[in-house]
Amino acid sequence: MRDDPLWQRYWRYLSARFRPEVDDELDFHVEMRAKELERQGFTPDQARREAVRRFGDRRRIRAxxxxxxEKRGRRMTLAFRLQELWQDVRYGVRGLLKRPGFTVMTVSSLGLGIAAATVVLSLIDAFLLRPLPVRHADRLVVVGSSNRALGQMAAQLLSPPTVRDLADRTDLFEDAAGVTILAGAIRVPGAESGERAIFLAATGTYFSVLGVPAARGRMFTLADDRDRARVLVLTDKAWRTRFGADPGIVGRTVLVNTLPFEVIGVTPPGFHGTEHLFQVSGFVPAGVVPSLENTPVEVAERIDAGRYSLIARRVAHRSIGDIRAALTLMSARLESEYPEIGDGFRLVAYPESRARPALAAANGTVMAGVVFAVLALLVLLTAAVNATNLILSRATTRQQELAVRQALGASRGRLVMQLLTETLILALLALAAGWGLAAVAIGGLRSIPLSFGGMTMSWGLGLDHRVFLMAVAVTLCTGVVAGIGPALSASAFALQARIREGGRAGTSGRGRRIRSGLVVVQVAASVVVLVSAGLFVVSAKQVEKVDLGIRSDHLLSLGLDASLARYDRASATEAMVRIERAVAAVPGVQSVAWSTAVPIKKGASDMFEVQSEVAGQTSRDGTVTLFGGTVGPSYFETMGIPILEGRAFTEADDSTRKGVVILNQLAAERLFPGQPALGRTVRLSGSDRPLEVVGVARNGLYMIIAEAPRAYAYVPMAQRYQPAVYLTVRTTTEPNDLIPAVRKAIQAADRQLVPFDVQSVDEMLETSPNGMLVFRVVATFASVIGMVAVVLTLVGLYGVISYSVSQRTQEIGLRMALGASDRTVVRSIVADGARLAGIGIGLGLVGAILLTRALANLLVGARSLDGVILALVAVGLGAAALVSAYLPARRAARIDPVAAIRST
Amino acid sequence: MADHSVPVLKGTVDLLILRALAVQPTHGYGVMRWIEEATGSVIQVDEGSLYPALYRLEDRGWVSSDWGVSENNRRARFYRLTPAGRNQLKVESREFLRFAEAMYQALQAPTTG
Structure with a gap:
């Protein structure tokens, strides 16, 4: 036998050259001839020389x-390998069919792992990897801004002048455009009422930045934007769903927020703009935003009228770091030039793929992606280890079969390939199972409704060819990882010896040590996964207990937009009065309130900069940022927000009286530290008159369920008109039961206004991504992954102990014959299992502690419970491990000593 | 023979190898010994033509080879006739016999007219 290293043999096998085999063959020939010459009377030495001489010019023959x-190798390799592969596949399938139990166990182990990985892959793909279907997607950069109030969060807060400033930086950006989300209504002329729709309003360069051509008609340009031309580009999807793929769509007029717009083009299929969560119906030039929203152009053009983000194609040799450095300087200049731009104003830039699903999530998404990728990898590892163990056990029991095959002339490389092929067949079956499971899971995820600020969103999740390719890669890697060890070790045993030895093969210390080591890895991996799952679950529970500052039960909320019905301020106000009266008369309705903001649903409709009157107590330039909403008189009572000082608004606070405002505790504290706020006046930016503070309301949560306290100001609705409003209804019965009656009342009161987002507030809290949804989904997902890991691990542990018991039948029988009691046997076997589990748990806890450090940012209030969760996981998993070792131990104790010893 | 330009001797070697392997699968040395014995050592094939011939026959798919254990427990490359090779042996044998018969007839023909 040759003893060059394995990889060389393997390489030779794969490269199909057989050079050393030629030498082997010729050596054999010479040796045979020499043996014969010896028999004819030559001395061994002479015989050998003579044999070599007679052989002739060995080098020439060899050449x-x-x-x-070589010629043959080149020609034959492919066909030959394919044929071999086919043989292996047939052989493998036959083998697997013969052992359905083994096959099912392995496929389901790997399948679970692959399903978990596939779901995570599809999330990561959707949120981090999938390039936009545009030109130079890798060079797209998103720029937004932040300020002191936002802290680490970035937002779409660039004003039109800032967007132009940025777009002029041709040293950084080849091309750049401002873009913002616009909730509005679209209406086909002649239709009774409009439909809610989401548009992206973008500056004229938007389509040239992205390099997206029109599928029909044309895209809007700089000239359209400059002329504030009322033109609309539809997405392919909206064209198909809203306009029945009308081939004559280009040139038609549709109404957007009651204004006539000319449809000038349709985007290519698959292009939905650069906002990921929103289902966008079309694009309009940014220049038309003031007229669409009825804002004076001067107001929309103010430096602090921030609502845009910038999407730009960076100059190829400028890195994102270069751009960030340049933007830091620019931020400083803007802040000093325009103090009104906001305290701590700074521009932030991210590669487009890091700014998903929204700019605000920029950092969190990557972090979450990494954490879940790690969890999925660990589960996959557990699954692979299980498969390895199963295959190892099986490989040991079939050493005889392998030995026979080798004796019949199969080379080691051939055996390894055959065993690997089998594992890969298993892996592919598992891929099929896992893919199906993942499709179900993702279907479940997608069916969870998502809405945000009254706009329906899409998950953007899907199993496409990209995810499939990644899943296939993962599967193949898993298959090779799970199979290569068993294949190498099974073929490495001194096979010829095995045949003679018969039955009891493979109890070698090495094989057992490998299997035990694998179990330790498995236990450790599942500890890490379980601890993370525990933390996510605790975090979700904490979030549910969070005090929102309102009584969210028995509340129904719905949106109405007067601009969709072409109402002016007077007719809108009249309609609101009629609707309020009608809804209040519905049986089961306790009180009704108007507002422009509803906590979590749409946290604030305004953002104010307020000059503090107490110098030296607030931020550098003496301004405080307040979030705000406009509310009707009964808002506080209906929502259940306590007024701590002063009074709530009344019907008397209308446009004819002096301006009033109610602050929350934090706003009062920030504006008038240590002093009573009641009776003081504040000037809100965007409002020309001073407002008197008439009340202080208790702090609550406004934008997202896990936010830091915010300063908030309420303004009476009668003193500040906004066409898009919410109606909140406090009910005495289950709020969802009242929806039909409320809808009917609204329709009877006003035929033009159509309620949208009609939902109980509790339900909204569950489904809004700003509410509990994300925490729930993450917790559910982590728990499922955790459960999968535990099941796989326990099965693995059980398998290894059972196997070792079955291998040690004789030894145990002997020990019992020599007087060991049932209990001693059980105890020693359970102790084996406990030792493995103990080491695994120890290692796992170390890993878990490291991981929780990374998770800290994603969790709410779980920190204090770290220790409890670690302990629970350790004890729980330990106990489960003991049970799964006890079962085979019981079986061992029932071994009949006589039969066991005789079976030798 | 498929290729008439192949030298007679070489063709003969191929035919003899196929015939040797029709008896039983064996290694190169075994083939050589069989030929010696079967022809009463009249025809002796040297290694320089035996092995290239074996390799070419394998290349054409008439014989196949695999590593196995020899009668004296050494690892050796064993050749066996493939079904195609068996067929080829039949065809070639027939052709060679016709050729040999024709040669015989020709050589036995009266030399005086």
């Missing part, structure tokens, strides 16, 4: 043979 071999 000839090599030439033939």
């Amino acid at each position: 000839t043979l090599h030439r033939i071999e």
Whole structure:
């Protein structure tokens, strides 16, 4: 036997050259001839020399043979390998069918792992990897801004002048455009009422930045934007769903927020703009935003009228770091030039793929992606380890079969390939199972409704060819990882010896040590996964207990937009009065309130900069940022927000009286530290008159369920008109039961206004991504992954202990014959299992502690419970491990000593 | 023979190898010994033509080879006839016999007219 290293043999096998085999063959020939010459009377030495002499010009012969071999190798390799592969596949399938139990166990182990990985892959793909279907997607950069109030969060807060400033930086950006989300209504002329729709309003360069051509008609340009031309580009999807793929769509007029717009083009299929969560219906030039929203152009153009983000194609040799450095300087200049731009104003830039699903999530998404990728990898590892263990056990029991095959002339490389092929067949079956499971899971995820600020969103999740390719890669890697070890070790045993030895093979210390080591890895991995799952679950529970500052039960909320019905302020106000009266008369309705903001649903409709009157107590330039909403008189009572000082608004606070405002505790504290706020006046930016503070309301949560306290100001609705409003209804019965009656009342009161987002507030809290949804989904997902890991691990542990018991039948029988009691046997076997589990749990806890450090940012209030969760996981998993070792131990104790010893 | 330009001797070697392997699968040395014995050592094939011939026959798919254990427990490359090779042996044998018969007839023909 040759003893060059394995990889060389393997390489030779794969490269199909057989050079050393030629030498082997010729050596054999010479040796045979020498043996014969010896028999004829030559001395061994003479015989050998004579044999070599008679052989002739060995080098020439060898060269000839090599030439033939090589030619043949080149020609035959592919066909030959395919044929071999086919043989292996057939052989493998037959083998797997013969052992359905083994096959099912392995496929379901790997399948679970692959399903978990596939779901995570599809999330990561959707949120981090999938390039936009545009030109130079890798060079797209998103720029937004932040300020002191936002802290680490970035937002779409660039004003039109800032967007132009940025777009002029041709040293950084080849091309750049401002873009913002616009909730509005679209209406086909002649239709009774409009439909809610989401548009992206973008500056004229938007389509040239992205390099997206029009599928029909044309895209809008700089000229359209400058002329504030009322033109609309539809997405392919909206064209199909809202306009029945009308081939004559280009040139038609549709109404957007009651204004006539000319449809000038349709985007290519698959392009939905650069906002990921929103289902966008079309694009309009940014220049038309003031007229669409009825804002004076001067107001929309103010430096602090921030609502845009910038999407830009960076200059190829400028890195994102270069751009960030340049933007830091620019931020400083803007802040000093325009103090009104906001306290701590700074521009932030991210590669487009890091700014998903929204700019605000920029950092969190990557972090979450990494954490879940790690969890999925660990589960996959557990699954692979299980498969390895199963295959190892099986490989040991079939050493005889392998030995026979090798004796019949199969080379080691051939055996390894055959075993690997089998594992890969298993892996592919598992891929099919896992893919199906993942499709179900993702279907479940997608069916969870998502809405945000009254706009329906899409998950953007899907199993496409990209995810499939990644899943296939993962599967193949898993298959090779799970299979290569068993394949190598099974073929490495001294096979010829095995045949003679018969039955009891493979109890070698090495094989057992490998299997035990694998179990330790498995236990450790599942500890890490379980601890993370525990933390996510605790975090979700904490979030549910969070005090929102309102009584969210028995509340129904719905949106109405007067601009969709072409109402002016007077007719809108009249309609609101009629609707309020009608809804209040519905049986089961306790009180009704108007507002422009509803906590979590749409946290604030305004953002104010307020000059603090107490110098030296607030931020550098003496301004405080307040979030705000406009509310009707009964808002506080209906929502259940306590007024701590002063009074709530009344019907008397209308446009004819002096301006009033109610602050929350934090706003009062920030504006008038240590002093009573009641009776003081504040000037809100965007409002020309001073407002008197008439009340202080208790702090609550406004934008997202896990936010830091915010300063908030309420303004009476009668003193500040906004066409898009919410109606909140406090009910005495289950709020969802009242929806039909409320809808009917609204329709009877006003035929033009159509309620949208009609939902109980509790339900909204569950489904809004700003509410509990994300925490729930993450917790559910982590728990499922955790459960999968535990099941796989326990099965693995059980398998290894059972196997070791079955291998040690004789030894145990002997020990019992020599007087060991049932209990001693059980105890020693359970102790084996406990030792493995103990080491695994120890290692796992170390890993878990490291991971929780990374998770800290994603969790709410779980920190204090770290220790409890670690302990629970350790004890729980330990106990489960003991049970799964006890079962085979019981079986061992029932071994009949006589039969066991005789079976030798 | 498929290729008439192949030298007679070489063709003969191929035919003899196929015939040797029709008896039983064996290694190169075994083939050589069989030929010696079967022809009463009249025809002796040297290694320089035996092995290239074996390799070419394998290349054409008439014989196949695999590593196995020899009668004296050494690892050796064993050749066996493939079904195609068996067929080829039949065809070639027939052709060679016709050729040999024709040669015989020709050589036995009266030399005086």
